[in-house]
Amino acid sequence: MAQADNAADQRWPWWPLLPLYPYGRRRTLVRELIPGQLWSFEQLQGIFYVAVPIRMTVARLRDGLLLYAPVAPTGEVLRALRDLEQQHGLVRSIVLPTASGLEHKLPVPAMARAFPEAQVWVTPGQWSFPLTLPSAWLGFPAGRTRVLGEQGFPHDDELVWLSLGPLDLGLGRFQEFSCLHRASGALLITDALVAISSDPPELFEADPTPLLFHARERGDQPLQDTPEQRRRGWQRLALFASFLRPEALQVPSLRQLLDQAFGPGCRNARSYFGLYPFHWSGSSEQAFDRLIGSQQGRLQVAPVLERLVFPRARAVLLRWLRQLASGPGASELRWVVPAHYDAPVPASAEGMAQLADAIEARPWATDGGNWAYLARLDRLLLRAGVVPDRPAL
Numbered sequence: 001m002a003q004a005d006n007a008a009d010q011r012w013p014w015w016p017l018l019p020l021y022p023y024g025r026r027r028t029l030v031r032e033l034i035p036g037q038l039w040s041f042e043q044l045q046g047i048f049y050v051a052v053p054i055r056m057t058v059a060r061l062r063d064g065l066l067l068y069a070p071v072a073p074t075g076e077v078l079r080a081l082r083d084l085e086q087q088h089g090l091v092r093s094i095v096l097p098t099a100s101g102l103e104h105k106l107p108v109p110a111m112a113r114a115f116p117e118a119q120v121w122v123t124p125g126q127w128s129f130p131l132t133l134p135s136a137w138l139g140f141p142a143g144r145t146r147v148l149g150e151q152g153f154p155h156d157d158e159l160v161w162l163s164l165g166p167l168d169l170g171l172g173r174f175q176e177f178s179c180l181h182r183a184s185g186a187l188l189i190t191d192a193l194v195a196i197s198s199d200p201p202e203l204f205e206a207d208p209t210p211l212l213f214h215a216r217e218r219g220d221q222p223l224q225d226t227p228e229q230r231r232r233g234w235q236r237l238a239l240f241a242s243f244l245r246p247e248a249l250q251v252p253s254l255r256q257l258l259d260q261a262f263g264p265g266c267r268n269a270r271s272y273f274g275l276y277p278f279h280w281s282g283s284s285e286q287a288f289d290r291l292i293g294s295q296q297g298r299l300q301v302a303p304v305l306e307r308l309v310f311p312r313a314r315a316v317l318l319r320w321l322r323q324l325a326s327g328p329g330a331s332e333l334r335w336v337v338p339a340h341y342d343a344p345v346p347a348s349a350e351g352m353a354q355l356a357d358a359i360e361a362r363p364w365a366t367d368g369g370n371w372a373y374l375a376r377l378d379r380l381l382l383r384a385g386v387v388p389d390r391p392a393l
């Protein structure tokens with residue numbers, strides 16, 4: 001779908017609710033994932049240029065469209081959706097498939113207002129830190145919002161819904177609903193599984209700044225645009241997003257930080273005036289290779305989930321994977337479409353069973369190397385009594 005790159009059309013006025021890069025301007029990449037059946041709407045979200053793509057998936061129903069995990073409904077997004085409506089029928093349902101992913105929740109009320117006829121479905125137990133508020137206060141329209149599972153499921157003759165969790169995380173709960181779109185054989189999921197490639201996603205082609213920013217070794221290096229720099233920057237972003245603080249990363253002292261700031265070629269806002277609080281000591285290429293292992297472009301459990309959500313609940317994840325491998329609709333599974341990183345990823349029932357076996361056979365939620373920072377966080381939360389020992393509800 002050809003799109004003009006227009007700033008007014010990419011405005012997202014609600015960004016202060018979750019002040020993540022790229023703030024008030026959201027560019028959207030629209031791709032047809034499966035011809036005539038499934039579309040991906042991708043935007044960047046992140047902190048301080050640590051931006052990873054976030055995806056809404058649009059699925060065609062017999063009688064209209066379903067939006068799974070909405071992104072910010074900028075003018076650009078709404079126009080592309082109206083185009084799809086013209087061809088395939090109206091948006092019938094808007095689904096928030098996760099209880100915890102704030103980045104997926106915030107766009108929902110605005111998307112619901114843009115489609116006043118659509119039914120809104122939410123995962124139970126929405127967090128509204130620090131207070132638990134009724135969903136109408138969070139902006140979900142009271143008259144047409146329903147709770148997944150508790151009040152049924154949308155279009156359950158065309159879609160197969162399955163819950164991962166719920167898990168009690170102390171601060172709130174983790175739960176997400178996967179959705180098998182039977183017409184295309186695509187399983188839509190949110191955060192549970194990802195497939196990460198060593199090359200940057202297409203979304204960065206319009207503006208590779210976040211990649212070039214992180215490809216540097218120090219703050220006084222100007223941004224340089226080469227395919228190698230883009231690739232290195234992307235791998236570092238994926239490491240950040242996966243481990244929060246990967247092993248090859250050291251945080252320089254304030255003195256070092258200021259010494260390297262305002263260097264020639266860096267006196268501009270694009271390179272944050274040379275402020276770069278990261279120092280890569282080891283090889284980020286090697287750390288990235290360890291992240292994706294032999295999984296290049298294939299499905300794996302996101303490390304943050306393994307170490308912070310499921311460290312003591314691997315059985316819950318395995319049960320979900322095995323239900324996907326043998327439950328209703330399993331033989332129809334052809335693709336997985338996660339809300340982050342690559343999509344669509346080829347998949348099958350046997351592949352899901354193998355993934356479950358592999359996860360069961362390997363060490364789980366370890367503490368060393370790239371995992372050290374996440375492990376420390378987990379131990380801290382556990383010791384403080386914030387997260388429970390036995391998280392299954």
Ligand SMILES: [Fe+2]
Nearest residue numbers: 101190191339
């Ligand atoms: Fe997410």
